[in-house]
Amino acid sequence: MTPAVKLTLAEVCRVLEAEVLTGGETLDATQVTVGAGADLMSDVLAFINPEAVLLTGLANVQSIRTAVIADVKALVYVRGKQPNADGVALAEENGLPLLCTPLTMYEACGRLYQAGLPPCLLPPRCAHDNDEVQTGI
Amino acid sequence: MTTTKFRREFDVVGDDFAGAGRVSTEIKALLKRVGYAEQTIRRVAIAVFEAEMNVVMYARRARITLDMDPEGVRILVDDVGPGIPDIEVAMQEGYSTATDRMRQMGFGAGMGLPNIRRNADEFAIESEVNSGTRVRFVVHAR
Ligand SMILES: Nc1ncnc2c1ncn2[C@@H]1O[C@H](COP(=O)(O)OP(=O)(O)OP(=O)(O)O)[C@@H](O)[C@H]1O
Ligand SMILES: [Mg+2]
Numbered sequence: 447m448t449p450a451v452k453l454t455l456a457e458v459c460r461v462l463e464a465e466v467l468t469g470g471e472t473l474d475a476t477q478v479t480v481g482a483g484a485d486l487m488s489d490v491l492a493f494i495n496p497e498a499v500l501l502t503g504l505a506n507v508q509s510i511r512t513a514v515i516a517d518v519k520a521l522v523y524v525r526g527k528q529p530n531a532d533g534v535a536l537a538e539e540n541g542l543p544l545l546c547t548p549l550t551m552y553e554a555c556g557r558l559y560q561a562g563l564p565p566c567l568l569p570p571r572c573a574h575d576n577d578e579v580q581t582g583i
Numbered sequence: 584m585t586t587t588k589f590r591r592e593f594d595v596v597g598d599d600f601a602g603a604g605r606v607s608t609e610i611k612a613l614l615k616r617v618g619y620a621e622q623t624i625r626r627v628a629i630a631v632f633e634a635e636m637n638v639v640m641y642a643r644r645a646r647i648t649l650d651m652d653p654e655g656v657r658i659l660v661d662d663v664g665p666g667i668p669d670i671e672v673a674m675q676e677g678y679s680t681a682t683d684r685m686r687q688m689g690f691g692a693g694m695g696l697p698n699i700r701r702n703a704d705e706f707a708i709e710s711e712v713n714s715g716t717r718v719r720f721v722v723h724a725r
Contacts, residue, residue, distance in 0.1 A: 487636075488694035491629050492701075496621075504689040511604030512689070515611065515632045517625060540608075569701070579674050579700075580707040 451562035452477045455520050455543055458499055461557050462547040464522060468534050469543025476543065478519045481563045483555045487512040494518065495566040501554050505529045507536060514540045524551045588652040595638045595645045597664065600688060603639040607632035610649055617651060620725050626702040627656045627722045633695040634660040634718050640685055641665060642716065655704070655723040666712040674700070674708075 456473040459466065466473065483501040484490045490500060490512055500518045502509050505527040513521045520543040523529070528546055529537075537544045547554050559565075591613065593606040611628040619627075631647070638645040642664025650657040667673045674696050681691025696718075700706045703720035710716040 485689060486692035486694075487689040488633065488692040488698055491633065491698050492692075492694045496625070502689075506688055507601065508603065508689050511608060512632070515604065515607055515628045517621075579670055 450564040452479050461561050464545040464547040467544035468538045480566045481558045507533050510537050591649045593647040597643040607635050630699040630702040633698045638662050657721045660718045663715045667710040
């Protein structure tokens with residue numbers, strides 16, 4: 447792998463041969479520093495870093511809400527999946543660019559990795575991860 | 584940053600998957616306007632989102648109470664629902680009773696409650712079967 451690079455969304459688009467569903471005007475100005483691929487939303491929230499591009503096969507409104515909550519810079523749908531009009535509107539409202547690539551999850555992640563985009567840093571295990579749960583409110 | 588304390592309340596309806604996440608998105612925007620640090624906002628937003636999703640997935644309805652002051656953000660999610668029979672088990676990463684329908688929507692990793700706990704500085708959960716669940720957490724302002 448080449449040394450870690452930042453990519454603009456325009457570059458992500460080129461590497462993934464992606465179509466822009468919304469947010470086209472910000473592609474040159476927006477940089478991503480890490481990439482992630484996941485279809486389970488709580489998994490995304492468990493490890494995603496800020497400034498990430500998120501690849502997913504889950505083209506519903508929840509993927510967009512999750513991305514907004516996690517400060518994801520752009521959402522890429524793999525295998526040509528597309529959200530419905532409500533989803534696109536929600537992304538637009540929240541300033542979240544949406545891209546759509548015909549590639550599979552495996553190939554899309556592979557291409558970005560090859561282009562030098564590193565994975566998310568996994569969060570350190572928390573000191574209290576193994577503590578007893580407090581049950582009194 | 585404001586020096587006052589204030590409280591806001593929100594209602595969440597069970598099984599409303601189309602609206603799910605709306606309250607957390609609203610809370611996130613509110614915290615931004617108040618002026619909390621980005622990291623604080625992110626931690627609260629992720630934790631509230633997970634708690635809100637659990638209400639949508641498993642409970643009938645809930646009241647979310649948000650208390651803000653310069654020290655931090657305190658959240659209480661108080662639901663009416665089936666409750667959790669074994670909290671120790673529910674807190675384990677990967678444990679989930681999500682249905683196939685929920686999994687198809689991207690839920691059921693069994694990471695929600697662990698994510699809340701990991702993003703919070705203080706966390707407590709209390710539940711009574713056939714009555715409801717209360718999740719409370721605090722994120723300190725940095
Ligand atoms: N408010 C609640 N009322 C009743 N049961 C709940 C509630 N919250 C969680 N549970 C139970 O605890 C389990 C674990 O919850 P958790 O949020 O960690 O995972 P999940 O919701 O199943 O999946 P994910 O959050 O990763 O999408 C749930 O599957 C459910 O059985
Ligand atoms: Mg959950």
